[in-house]
Amino acid sequence: xxxxxxxxxxxxxxxxxxxxxxxxxxxxxxxxxxxxxxxxxxxxxxxxxxxxxxxxxxxxxxxxxxxxxxxxxxxxxxxxxxxxxxxxxxxxxxxxxxxxxxxxxxxxxxxxxxxxxxxxxxxxxxxxxxxxxxxxxxxxxxxxxxxxxxxxxxxxxxxxxxxxxxxxxxxxxxxxxxxxxxxxxxxxxxxxxxxxxxxxxxxxxxxxxxxxxxxxxxxxx
Numbered sequence: 001x002x003x004x005x006x007x008x009x010x011x012x013x014x015x016x017x018x019x020x021x022x023x024x025x026x027x028x029x030x031x032x033x034x035x036x037x038x039x040x041x042x043x044x045x046x047x048x049x050x051x052x053x054x055x056x057x058x059x060x061x062x063x064x065x066x067x068x069x070x071x072x073x074x075x076x077x078x079x080x081x082x083x084x085x086x087x088x089x090x091x092x093x094x095x096x097x098x099x100x101x102x103x104x105x106x107x108x109x110x111x112x113x114x115x116x117x118x119x120x121x122x123x124x125x126x127x128x129x130x131x132x133x134x135x136x137x138x139x140x141x142x143x144x145x146x147x148x149x150x151x152x153x154x155x156x157x158x159x160x161x162x163x164x165x166x167x168x169x170x171x172x173x174x175x176x177x178x179x180x181x182x183x184x185x186x187x188x189x190x191x192x193x194x195x196x197x198x199x200x201x202x203x204x205x206x207x208x209x210x211x212x213x214x215x216x217x218x219x220x221x
Contacts (some may be wrong), residue, residue: 002061006062039054046106050152074118086120088127146187150187157178158175
């Protein structure tokens with residue numbers, strides 16, 4: 001909530017000010033991410049800081065938003081590259097991410113790799129469309145905010161099931177599959193019956209409705 005309330009200020013600093021100011025904000029955001037990573041409060045990794053007993057989760061969100069706005073501002077520069085160059089850049093970036101995850105290099109490097117990943121995906125290149133523009137990924141993108149809001153309810157389910165039913169890989173995989181299915185189902189319901197009606201209500205409340213055209217046979221006022 002705090003990061004959302006700060007969005008107007010972050011937009012002003014990253015999008016509406018000079019490139020120098022935006023660059024300084026990005027440096028400050030990266031420094032903030034580093035501070036979060038060395039706080040020692042991460043549960044599943046240095047950046048997995050979610051406990052509300054400190055300001056670090058809010059700091060992480062503000063820094064991520066700031067970097068995201070900077071990506072929005074400057075990612076258009078990638079259009080100067082050829083489509084082939086964009087595809088190669090995306091492929092190299094994905095290989096680097098998989099390598100970092102496979103060798104457990106750490107959250108910090110993975111975080112940095114996601115910055116160019118988001119930038120190159122925003123240009124809708126051929127490889128980007130092939131991997132992330134298909135119907136399944138598009139649908140998950142539509143309900144992604146509902147997934148984001150619902151998934152914390154299931155964070156501990158797989159671990160508890162693993163502990164209660166034998167602590168085997170099979171148990172963990174089955175419990176995880178159940179989690180994914182429930183999250184997907186609830187996210188679909190939330191998107192259909194909460195998010196979309198909520199959006200419509202906000203639009204109807206704050207945006208002026210278009211005037212209806214005069215009916216036939218009646219002069220416009």
